[in-house]
Amino acid sequence: MVTKQFKGTAVDEADLRRADSLAREIFSDVANKWALLIIETLGERTLRFSELRNEVEGVSHKMLTQNLRMLERNGLVDRTVYPTVPPRVEYTLTVSGQGLRKTVDAMCEWTHRYFADIESSRRRFDG
Amino acid sequence: MVTKQFKGTAVDEADLRRADSLAREIFSDVANKWALLIIETLGERTLRFSELRNEVEGVSHKMLTQNLRMLERNGLVDRTVYPTVPPRVEYTLTVSGQGLRKTVDAMCEWTHRYFADIESSRRRFDG
DNA sequence: CAGCATCCCTCAAGATACTG
């Protein structure tokens, strides 16, 4: 996230600042619990809204909608509407979404790897 | 994050459920903007509270304290207090903290890699 | 300097209800 400054070169620093603030904005969008859980749950599958609702433990209708819109806006998920009655809407990760998913997978692996450490650290801290 | 159920084996399902809910709790602690930015900022360095405050763009005194406590509790950062006047407190990532940092690095790389895609996707969506 | 406590307010998020 740290942007090199290239001070004294021809690089326009205003551009760098814009890019940096945009990067932080993307990071803020993506670095939140629900977004990451949705990405992890989607994985390589295609799921309907209601299926996601069931699989993402504890997410409300509203939060799911909001986060899916945000992920769609950033081009991380594709949204396909089938104009049937009742409507059917399917979500799937895009290429960039899959890319992010790999990093979320790594976070999950990290959780399992240090699970015991974390648990004991908590006990030490709390006691 | 998905825990295999091993249905019909000797594995105690209650244990699995406890582990699963703990994993989700850890994930919720860690998967938030400030925690990840702090981890990324610390990197391989050792920083004082005030240095972190300056380097983590936009973080308030209170949020920084809260998140550092949380990270300390989970054993991701070490906190060293030098009993001088005025006091000096230094923070550094632990081994597990470094492990998580690698995944955050990957997220940052992802941001830069898909930066242009995301920007254009946003324009398409907003227009 | 770092941390804690207090106050206060905004906005995030749940509940509910209505539409295509």
Place this chain on the structure above:
DNA sequence: CAGTATCTTGAGGGATGCTG
């Protein structure tokens, strides 16, 4: 079924002041 809109609440987070 999926999405949007409205209302309401309370927790998140800022500002301030005090302490070791």
